[in-house]
Amino acid sequence: MTTKPQPWILTASCPSRLGTVDVVTRFLAETRNYVLEIQSFDDRALDRFCIRVEFRPERDGFSADDFNEAFAERAAEFDMSWELTAPDHRPRVAILVSKYDHCLNDLLYRYRTGQLNIEIPVIISNHPDLESLAQWHGIPYYHLPITADTKPQQEAEVWKLINQYEAELVVLARYMQVLSPDLCSKLDGWAINIHHSLLPGFKGAKPYHQAWEKGVKLVGATAHYVNNDLDEGPIITQGIQSVNHVHYPEDLIEKGQDIERVTLSKAIRYHIEKRVFLHGQRTVVFAD
Amino acid sequence: MTTKPQPWILTASCPSRLGTVDVVTRFLAETRNYVLEIQSFDDRALDRFCIRVEFRPERDGFSADDFNEAFAERAAEFDMSWELTAPDHRPRVAILVSKYDHCLNDLLYRYRTGQLNIEIPVIISNHPDLESLAQWHGIPYYHLPITADTKPQQEAEVWKLINQYEAELVVLARYMQVLSPDLCSKLDGWAINIHHSLLPGFKGAKPYHQAWEKGVKLVGATAHYVNNDLDEGPIITQGIQSVNHVHYPEDLIEKGQDIERVTLSKAIRYHIEKRVFLHGQRTVVFAD
Amino acid sequence: MTTKPQPWILTASCPSRLGTVDVVTRFLAETRNYVLEIQSFDDRALDRFCIRVEFRPERDGFSADDFNEAFAERAAEFDMSWELTAPDHRPRVAILVSKYDHCLNDLLYRYRTGQLNIEIPVIISNHPDLESLAQWHGIPYYHLPITADTKPQQEAEVWKLINQYEAELVVLARYMQVLSPDLCSKLDGWAINIHHSLLPGFKGAKPYHQAWEKGVKLVGATAHYVNNDLDEGPIITQGIQSVNHVHYPEDLIEKGQDIERVTLSKAIRYHIEKRVFLHGQRTVVFAD
Amino acid sequence: MTTKPQPWILTASCPSRLGTVDVVTRFLAETRNYVLEIQSFDDRALDRFCIRVEFRPERDGFSADDFNEAFAERAAEFDMSWELTAPDHRPRVAILVSKYDHCLNDLLYRYRTGQLNIEIPVIISNHPDLESLAQWHGIPYYHLPITADTKPQQEAEVWKLINQYEAELVVLARYMQVLSPDLCSKLDGWAINIHHSLLPGFKGAKPYHQAWEKGVKLVGATAHYVNNDLDEGPIITQGIQSVNHVHYPEDLIEKGQDIERVTLSKAIRYHIEKRVFLHGQRTVVFAD
CATH class of the missing domain: 3.40.50.170 (Formyl transferase, N-terminal domain)
Known part of the structure; x- marks a missing residue:
């Protein structure tokens, strides 16, 4: 029914700390992924950060495995758990x-x-x-x-x-x-x-x-x-x-x-x- | 702010029984009161009837006292309590x-x-x-x-x-x-x-x-x-x-x-x- | 799914005039029909009255034909059109x-x-x-x-x-x-x-x-x-x-x-x- | 009535382009500003990006003038207009x-x-x-x-x-x-x-x-x-x-x-x- 381009979705969560947003958005920029929409929230009651990003790769040959492997190193520093969801994934x-x-x-x-x-x-x-x-x-x-x-x-x-x-x-x-x-x-x-x-x-x-x-x-x-x-x-x-x-x-x-x-x-x-x-x-x- | 004609309001309530509506509406008709709006409900869970009528007198010299006195007799038969509210009443x-x-x-x-x-x-x-x-x-x-x-x-x-x-x-x-x-x-x-x-x-x-x-x-x-x-x-x-x-x-x-x-x-x-x-x-x- | 007793429904409409409600409710009372719910409205902009009544017959042998025949005479005086809908009617x-x-x-x-x-x-x-x-x-x-x-x-x-x-x-x-x-x-x-x-x-x-x-x-x-x-x-x-x-x-x-x-x-x-x-x-x- | 800490707000907007988010979030991280909430949207119909960030400075002596001066250079590259709003600003x-x-x-x-x-x-x-x-x-x-x-x-x-x-x-x-x-x-x-x-x-x-x-x-x-x-x-x-x-x-x-x-x-x-x-x-x- 719709021709709307479905985006990749990255979600991530970790304890509150300076730089939590930056570690996500910088990685996306460096790997040439185009951000369509971000929502992030830092919960002061639970000291917990979470972020949801819709993006599309700007270059051909985007690989989820490569993405995950490369991001793992950076995420580890923030004790961040994350999930990458493909546009064609049907749970x-x-x-x-x-x-x-x-x-x-x-x-x-x-x-x-x-x-x-x-x-x-x-x-x-x-x-x-x-x-x-x-x-x-x-x-x-x-x-x-x-x-x-x-x-x-x-x-x-x-x-x-x-x-x-x-x-x-x-x-x-x-x-x-x-x-x-x-x-x-x-x-x-x-x-x-x-x-x-x-x-x-x-x-x-x-x-x-x-x-x-x-x-x-x-x-x-x-x-x-x-x-x-x-x-x-x-x-x-x-x-x-x-x-x-x-x-x-x-x-x-x-x-x-x-x-x-x-x-x-x-x-x-x-x-x-x-x-x-x-x-x-x-x-x-x-x-x- | 508004020129809306304010109506008299008659509300009444009594145990459920055949004729509860009629005793109200017939009285209004006989006393030449013009009905603008009625809502009534007969609650089968509580066996209780209630009705709300907005009306305006059709003849001059409407008297709330006369209304109440005349209605009392009829209401008594149904064990009905009622209340007449004047258009200019400000509680x-x-x-x-x-x-x-x-x-x-x-x-x-x-x-x-x-x-x-x-x-x-x-x-x-x-x-x-x-x-x-x-x-x-x-x-x-x-x-x-x-x-x-x-x-x-x-x-x-x-x-x-x-x-x-x-x-x-x-x-x-x-x-x-x-x-x-x-x-x-x-x-x-x-x-x-x-x-x-x-x-x-x-x-x-x-x-x-x-x-x-x-x-x-x-x-x-x-x-x-x-x-x-x-x-x-x-x-x-x-x-x-x-x-x-x-x-x-x-x-x-x-x-x-x-x-x-x-x-x-x-x-x-x-x-x-x-x-x-x-x-x-x-x-x-x-x-x- | 539901055991709710379905009522008969009477709807009627006619030009605004004193007594429009009474002609309906009195007839229902006289023919021993028990009123469950009424809503009526008299539209001052169009000078048009309408009423909807849910009721159930109190006596056995209720006949829609008899109802319609008997009500016709009264309704005529008010130039009232009406419709009686049976509980089991499925349009x-x-x-x-x-x-x-x-x-x-x-x-x-x-x-x-x-x-x-x-x-x-x-x-x-x-x-x-x-x-x-x-x-x-x-x-x-x-x-x-x-x-x-x-x-x-x-x-x-x-x-x-x-x-x-x-x-x-x-x-x-x-x-x-x-x-x-x-x-x-x-x-x-x-x-x-x-x-x-x-x-x-x-x-x-x-x-x-x-x-x-x-x-x-x-x-x-x-x-x-x-x-x-x-x-x-x-x-x-x-x-x-x-x-x-x-x-x-x-x-x-x-x-x-x-x-x-x-x-x-x-x-x-x-x-x-x-x-x-x-x-x-x-x-x-x-x-x- | 409320003890809620009011944040600084940064809003920015520019033509759509890779890196629009990153230029904002990286600057905030580098200048040690703690991000509380982000919402961004890239409008594909108008090719226009916008972002709103709530943040609080992590270090003492935050200066809006310094912020604006330092950010101007980066924003210029993206043809980005932005506005910094102080927590105590009452328009x-x-x-x-x-x-x-x-x-x-x-x-x-x-x-x-x-x-x-x-x-x-x-x-x-x-x-x-x-x-x-x-x-x-x-x-x-x-x-x-x-x-x-x-x-x-x-x-x-x-x-x-x-x-x-x-x-x-x-x-x-x-x-x-x-x-x-x-x-x-x-x-x-x-x-x-x-x-x-x-x-x-x-x-x-x-x-x-x-x-x-x-x-x-x-x-x-x-x-x-x-x-x-x-x-x-x-x-x-x-x-x-x-x-x-x-x-x-x-x-x-x-x-x-x-x-x-x-x-x-x-x-x-x-x-x-x-x-x-x-x-x-x-x-x-x-x-x-």
Whole structure:
């Protein structure tokens, strides 16, 4: 749909120190890479620096390996971790769902049209319901039922599939299961969940019912990284929706779906465009 | 500023039952009152009906007393409470403040220009700071300092002033004191507070600091009726503001002020235009 | 998905006059119909009254025919037109598309899940591209190509299909053709178009390019009824999206898709829930 | 109110070319200035680069003159224009008003509380109405009436005052006069106007009446730089407000005031924080 030239993206992060920007930008200039856009932030609360650069090579024969090798030396001095992302890189995203399909349907649409520049190698569910939707898009669908007793085995299988399909990102698109601490740890920082409330408000089960009980006039959704603290993972983005007295809990569930899917897909886009930096409980998000 | 004809407003509420609307609308028709706008709602969760009608008399010599006397008989059958509000009624609003003046300044502006159709007979504060602002608007200002020891006496004086100035509504415009249960009870349903978070999230002290700790991407404000449950009173309206990683707690405090004042003044307008019905913990708000 | 009891809906409209509300509400009370929600408005600029009532019959054996027959007499006196909509009525919606599928995909999702309570008996396009999407949903798809020369014949076929499939509403879901005045007249008031700008700004072709040229910081979408005035039909609802300097026209096109589909589906919902009254160039929309 | 350390700000702009970022960041590193935040953008449509850096000197005795002198040499090579803004710089803002006071009242509030870090040395009006408001804030107020005949003289006086009070920015806070081409030229790029519509929609007089005629569901406000093209100057920011059928033009005027003042003050903040770059008809705005 678009002829927009996709850039290379360099992201880097390190402890705060004089010269953190310069070590990045000087290297880019010396290696004749043309900078299109920079966003950097030095967090005084955490003494942590991060930077995101979009650039295009000015000379032929740009090699990511050469870039990484040459930059390693300079980065080491600053204890800097970095990542170089190619314009044609399409990250592999494994999706977990249950029965609700509004988020899945939305992600598949954006995947199919290229609006989300990802591969979806596998969809995993504890229910069989959404298989035909997956099939229409030509994506393998695994139905792994779960009970209290079989949870460890089921999660082991989920984990095996995530690895087998070489997922770089895991998305819980309304997967209605509480992950075990073990699986949470494994997914820490590279799995995104969508929760249907403005976290930390209305944590846990049935947030729309909780919202209705309290008589709130706004409901929302929160996309966050999974970590060991249930519904308390670092927030990537949040969206809201006005509601009023005519909306009973079942209406909130329905009205919330639009904001859930928009919020989840935005978080995924931020993640794959390398706009999100994770610093403890907090995120730096260089939004566009 | 406006030549808009102001209507009479009739609001009524009663237990749900067949004919609740008809008893109101038929009376209006029979007494030759022209209906401009109706909003009614029958809450199936609480079995409670409420209606708001804007109307203008078609004949000369409309008398509120006659209206009330004649309607009383019909309303009694439905156990209906009602209120008739004249177009030229300007409710008397007592304002309580501490040191923050962003809400007070906004309310005084809207009062001065007639955007809020109210009288402000008195401003009460536990600090002397905002006296000159009150004076410029020609409004009596009472400085009633408070300590843990003097709280009962101070609240007694506050209560006395509220009565002496015949306030019909009390507004806590960032009054940084926790009211005693006794004063809360007295003000139940006719005092509006502005809390600087999306309640029930971040109750209590320093909500912007709490919000920053959690790394939320939206902050907000909640205008609610005061009741005995601190920061848990029935919500009238809520507003939000996007924030991001560059905003430290002190920035959130500053950024939140716009949304606080807009949210508070909107709640007051809803209240004085008789758009709000209080049903237990929840409100019906016939917004425009 | 929801167990919410669906109500009957009565909508009515007539010239402004004393007693317009009463004639409706009294009839409902006398025929033992329980009112759940009313919204009425008397437009002083157009001297036009309209009302929307949600109700449920209190007695068994409610008959729409009896209702209509009995109400006709009363309505006649007020020159009132009205419409009674059954809870189980699913309006038949014909959809016209070209190549863009974001709106179609969204409508089909909401149709499939029951979020939009409609039938989609037919999809018509001037391109073959979206046939498989229609097929997966089991909906007949007609590819009717169009050229300057064949336009009258093509529109005649479109019109024939709309009638053959007994459509009650026609939706132009990014149908990239300017309808002839003749077809516009036929569809006046019962066809909804989505335009990708905040009309009346950026009428005509390539609105996102126009928006980019002007450097606007907000783009939007407008759902409106089709009439003979191209892109000037009565507005039902509008949505917006923030943008900034990093967004080139191709980005605006992509970013606008979310707001286009949400705006279009909201307008359709308002229409089928009988929330929209058309008064000349303007609409009354009793939103929820 | 805030203990946030205010940074120095360096902004720079030049034709697109390899090394534009590096020339800035390397200089900052070499002169031992600690970078807190960077935003840069290279506009491929205009071949124009711009960058904004917040930094703090790491060594004592930082001198703006030395900085400028040393940087001049490097910048010259890139045909780069730049500006260094001190943390304690409070730009002098001249305000022009007519009779509406909602924007002026808001600006004076933010000025008084330090929320807008500006000086307001002078307020100029073609009406006497707002003098007492100016006086309460201790700001000289000039009443310069205007007629078709006296326009050139009046504008000459306005221009004299702007110079006499050494204004760095001129704000038209609902100044209801069309400036002459001559004055527009003089103010090009350093005067901000607030227009009460979503420009380019509803240019010219009475935009809220135009909006009502069209039956739009959103109204808005646009803050833009003044240039010779009336109501077509480069847009800095825009805000919106939902409206519906109950709002007559006089209601839109009232409802629009909140969004006008918020939009204008945001634009001023962006301008004085050096977040806005003017490139022909378009702006780059590094928002926070």
